[in-house]
Amino acid sequence: MKVLNLERINRNTHYTVFANTDDAYIFYTRQGIVYEVSFDEDRPIGGCDTYQVTIRKVNQAEGSYGPLVRDTILSIIEEFFESNQSVLLYICDTSDVRQQACNMLFLRWLRDYDTSGRYRISTCNVVVEGEMWYTAIIVRVDNPLCDTVTAEFEADASRLREKPE
Secondary structure, three states: OOOOOHHHHHHOOOOOEEEEEOOEEEEEOOOOOEEEEEEEEEEEEOOEEEEEEEEEEOOOOOOOOOHHHHHHHHHHHHHHHHHOOOEEEEEOOOOOOOHHHHHHHHHHHHHHHOOOOOEEEEEEEEEEOOEEEEEEEEEEOOOOOHHHHHHHHHHHHHHHHHOOO
């Protein structure tokens, strides 16, 4: 993954974003919450480099995902696609009971943000060992492998849904 351009990210954010590592970026809210957005290499999908995006609170401060947090996270994701012709794989955290709400919120953010139709978002919700997993891929439609990526993800999703528990 190419390192993201912090200058471009910070032109469009409410909170200053810093590189935590080459593949992780952090920002601090006015309420003292520290968020990290990281990109971990995953297996290729449809012949395209794929990175799992993780969005997490680093500390236990109380607060919500308001519009300033949303816009900062989306600016980081936008820069990921500006710097990399890759796929983002989103897997919602299953460590608490809020995964469905978090999944719906993140997907709504993406769809509201993408008013020009620059991204294709495919989702898959499957039960694994009695637990619901919410996943999605995000790929730019101008990626020459967009159709192949989407087809492979949807085929994998179909196979996962058909597996007996």
